[in-house]
Amino acid sequence: MKSLYATLISSMLISPLCFNVFAQQQLPNADFEGEWVDCMPWTFYQDEDSLGKVSKFIIGKNPAGWNVSNVSGMVSFYNGAASGLGATQVGDSVGGFNSNAAIQLVNTPNPFMDAQIVPGYISLGTAWSTANPTFDLTTFNLIVTKSDGGSWGGMNFTERPVGLEFMYKRSRGEDKPDEKSTVVAYLWKGHWTQKDVPAIVYMAGSPVSVDMVDRDRCVLGMDMTGCQGGEVTKTDDAELIAVLKAEITENTDEWTKFSGKFEYYSDATPEMINVIIAAGDYFGGASVVGKGNALVVDDVKLIYADDTQSQNYPGYLNVEMMGGQIADNQPSTIVITPTGDGKCTFLLPDLTLNLGGSEMALGDIKVEDVTMTEANGITTYAGEVKGLTLTGGIIADVNLNGTITAAGEVNMKIDVMWNSVPINVTFTSSTSAI
Structure with missing residues (x-):
């Protein structure tokens, strides 16, 4: 047998x-x-x-x-x-x-x-x-x-x-x-x-x-x-x-x-x-x-x-707010989901801020209809969302810009504006920020 x-x-x-x-x-x-x-x-x-x-x-x-x-x-x-x-x-x-x-x-x-x-x-x-x-x-x-x-x-x-x-x-x-x-x-x-x-x-x-x-x-x-x-x-x-x-x-x-x-x-x-x-x-x-x-x-x-399935990219978060470093090379993952016609959805799940020793969970940073442009093996991403609702009723605007190489090297800059307070978020595939 x-x-x-x-x-x-x-x-x-x-x-x-x-x-x-x-x-x-x-x-x-x-x-x-x-x-x-x-x-x-x-x-x-x-x-x-x-x-x-x-x-x-x-x-x-x-x-x-x-x-x-x-x-x-x-x-x-x-x-x-x-x-x-x-x-x-x-x-x-x-x-x-x-x-x-x-x-x-x-x-x-x-x-x-x-x-x-x-x-x-x-x-x-x-x-x-x-x-x-x-x-x-x-x-x-x-x-x-x-x-x-x-x-x-x-x-x-x-x-x-x-x-x-x-x-x-x-x-x-x-x-x-x-x-x-x-x-x-x-x-x-x-x-x-x-x-x-x-x-x-x-x-x-x-x-x-x-x-x-x-x-x-x-x-x-x-x-x-x-x-x-x-x-x-x-x-x-x-x-x-x-x-x-x-x-x-x-x-x-x-x-x-x-x-x-x-x-x-x-x-x-x-x-x-x-x-x-x-x-x-x-x-x-x-x-x-x-x-x-x-x-x-x-x-x-x-x-x-099947080619439009989501792609996960592990890496590290750095978050700066009001002159202080809230996250320092914190392990995280982003998710890119192609939607066709050179567009995708960007997701940074479970963004958490460390404020004075206590953690504040903001939830998912999700940007839809992101434009993807590829040249010389590097894909450039650009998108924004106005009035994104986060955990606890927080409303914020998000501006996304970044690149991913064919080898999977990620550099993303995620600018969050919350109640006139800028939160500067960077995500990279290594511990060196943009």
């Missing part, structure tokens, strides 16, 4: 099925430290049956599991060989957040037509773009019309995360410095199909069209006015389950945390997920894309309800 029990336990530990029961699904290669593979833009694949050949034009690299919006330009053939006129790379590997690799996305001009700026974005789905180029024989200029693009498809996925986080740096070029950066993530089941979407751009003639399954705009139920492609149909079970849409507008040359929450429309179990992170205004169209606008992204992580 003991041998059978050991065998069953071993099977549970190594079984992929059992592992999936306990592990919440995450995104592939989310720290970008894994393999980077050749990027072959989807618009450059040729139909072997119609053209008698298959072309695979490589533009830069993708982090495995993701697709960068590099483009191959216009297809042309010479002596049976295919080439791409105006091929443009918009994504590359750079140093990461305390790591070797992150993805840098830059809106980049087409080398053949400087006025055509290729938007830089990364997606779990397939990145695509199209246009209808024609030559003006009177001016010998290339005119591009009917441009469109985005992402279609995604990754198989059956979880219900509450949010998405990643680290980023952001900069703007001189062209359109007010262009926002975009974060879009969505969960769905079933499928949407759009007929006759232009997919492969040739130097002469109309682009080749395909039926596109689960185009981003179709799944999200967006207005298709001005978009390329034909009729949209969907399967009977097609359902948009949750969406996260957010903007990043502040530039920073330090690593900063993005945090956003999904809005759920349904209790259904998802079948697919797509995450799109863009250096610029993803749905804004070609006219808003700013040359040189860049976003560096690392450590993309889905957040689940």
